[in-house]
Amino acid sequence: MDTTRIAVLGSGPVGRAVAGRLAELGHSVTVGTRDPGGTAAREDYAAWAAMRPDVTLATFAEAAGTAELVVNASGGDVALAVLDAAGAANLAGKVLLDMSNPLDGSAGFPPTLFVKDDDSLGEMVQRAHPEARVVKSLNTMNSALMADPQRLGEDTTVFVSGDDAEAKATVTGLLQQIGHGDVIDLGGIDTARGPEMWLPLWIRINLALGGNDFNLKIVRGPSLR
Amino acid sequence: MDTTRIAVLGSGPVGRAVAGRLAELGHSVTVGTRDPGGTAAREDYAAWAAMRPDVTLATFAEAAGTAELVVNASGGDVALAVLDAAGAANLAGKVLLDMSNPLDGSAGFPPTLFVKDDDSLGEMVQRAHPEARVVKSLNTMNSALMADPQRLGEDTTVFVSGDDAEAKATVTGLLQQIGHGDVIDLGGIDTARGPEMWLPLWIRINLALGGNDFNLKIVRGPSLR
Numbered sequence: 001m002d003t004t005r006i007a008v009l010g011s012g013p014v015g016r017a018v019a020g021r022l023a024e025l026g027h028s029v030t031v032g033t034r035d036p037g038g039t040a041a042r043e044d045y046a047a048w049a050a051m052r053p054d055v056t057l058a059t060f061a062e063a064a065g066t067a068e069l070v071v072n073a074s075g076g077d078v079a080l081a082v083l084d085a086a087g088a089a090n091l092a093g094k095v096l097l098d099m100s101n102p103l104d105g106s107a108g109f110p111p112t113l114f115v116k117d118d119d120s121l122g123e124m125v126q127r128a129h130p131e132a133r134v135v136k137s138l139n140t141m142n143s144a145l146m147a148d149p150q151r152l153g154e155d156t157t158v159f160v161s162g163d164d165a166e167a168k169a170t171v172t173g174l175l176q177q178i179g180h181g182d183v184i185d186l187g188g189i190d191t192a193r194g195p196e197m198w199l200p201l202w203i204r205i206n207l208a209l210g211g212n213d214f215n216l217k218i219v220r221g222p223s224l225r
Numbered sequence: 226m227d228t229t230r231i232a233v234l235g236s237g238p239v240g241r242a243v244a245g246r247l248a249e250l251g252h253s254v255t256v257g258t259r260d261p262g263g264t265a266a267r268e269d270y271a272a273w274a275a276m277r278p279d280v281t282l283a284t285f286a287e288a289a290g291t292a293e294l295v296v297n298a299s300g301g302d303v304a305l306a307v308l309d310a311a312g313a314a315n316l317a318g319k320v321l322l323d324m325s326n327p328l329d330g331s332a333g334f335p336p337t338l339f340v341k342d343d344d345s346l347g348e349m350v351q352r353a354h355p356e357a358r359v360v361k362s363l364n365t366m367n368s369a370l371m372a373d374p375q376r377l378g379e380d381t382t383v384f385v386s387g388d389d390a391e392a393k394a395t396v397t398g399l400l401q402q403i404g405h406g407d408v409i410d411l412g413g414i415d416t417a418r419g420p421e422m423w424l425p426l427w428i429r430i431n432l433a434l435g436g437n438d439f440n441l442k443i444v445r446g447p448s449l450r
Binding site: 107116152156184187198207220 | 332337338341342343370376377378379381384409410411412416418419420422423425426427428429430432433434435436438439440441442443444445446447448449
């Protein structure tokens with residue numbers, strides 16, 4: 001398996017879950033954050049970093065600049081600012097795996113979406129960074145399942161959306177390494193509207209089941225097998 | 226099994242699929258339409274009705290008036306007009322299973338949703354008919370699977386949303402008779418926003434797979450079993 005230099009932008013639970021799994025698979029992983037000193041001193045990050053000494057920590061720009069592939073694991077509300085801090089030149093020509101969701105919690109629970117239906121956060125990211133090769137994926141499940149879908153005991157489904165076929169193939173390969181057994185290519189980056197609009201249903205299922213340890217599986221009928 | 230007098234409002238493929246299956250299960254089914262004479266003379270309807278002589282045809286108001294349970298199988302763009310034609314008095318106190326989707330094709334393909342995120346068509350139907358006991362369900366799959374989910378060879382998931390617990394239990398019982406093996410109760414009618422916002426993703430999956438013979442299954446992890 002090829003080793004890829006990967007920057008994971010975001011030091012929260014989502015970023016850590018994905019960064020840890022990619023390092024475990026043998027990739028060279030740097031977590032990008034606004035203030036590396038502050039992040040390193042944070043109790044949750046320090047506890048995790050102690051178990052993952054192979055993952056380095058750097059600023060958003062440093063992490064993106066040295067990477068071949070960049071993962072946006074920041075929250076949807078700050079995604080554009082984080083990518084701006086990473087720097088357009090550091091993203092140009094690179095595969096940018098965007099996992100963020102356009103959740104707007106300003107009016108309380110449940111959150112609404114600040115972009116939807118005739119636009120998406122994936123498209124906003126692509127427009128803000130036209131030279132990056134944006135692929136939307138993994139935003140449809142919790143972070144433990146992003147990193148280890150096989151814990152469900154059967155294949156479930158993940159989607160990829162993007163305008164660059166080669167970038168989607170790269171991300172699909174990475175997803176398969178992680179253990180995602182059913183990757184559906186939805187089409188161009190405008191198809192990110194679908195997986196992003198899944199979130200309101202995901203939130204309600206989470207509440208109904210009393211936990212987020214679930215994923216969707218697209219079950220095909222006889223005519224699609 | 227108890228026999229229920231059911232009105233299915235809508236004589237198109239969705240209405241016919243559900244009406245046929247409910248009749249097959251032994252229920253007393255009337256299809257409601259605007260103009261029964263015109264519908265009976267329509268080639269597609271006549272061909273179907275010849276195979277289902279047990280299903281009767283009536284106006285929206287007649288069908289709803291004599292029914293114990295009403296199914297809205299009309300398109301989202303006409304759903305409120307159809308229910309208005311059925312008549313508030315004919316719906317009052319009855320379980321109203323709403324299967325419609327708020328699709329807006331006026332700007333071309335793919336359609337957008339004319340209501341979403343902070344409201345839903347299910348809620349609009351409930352507000353328009355406050356005395357009806359609205360349950361949103363079955364809008365998340367094609368009509369062949371609504372009527373026969375077991376053709377997929379494994380249990381898949383269907384959702385119910387509604388403010389009336391007894392009405393949801395009635396609909397859940399009907400869904401189980403049809404063969405829906407995993408019914409998730411999402412909560413009040415406001416949770417219909419989730420299943421309605423699933424449609425844009427459903428449409429993209431349909432395109433990606435080259436057919437609509439699929440359904441979603443919510444796969445639970447170890448902590449939710």
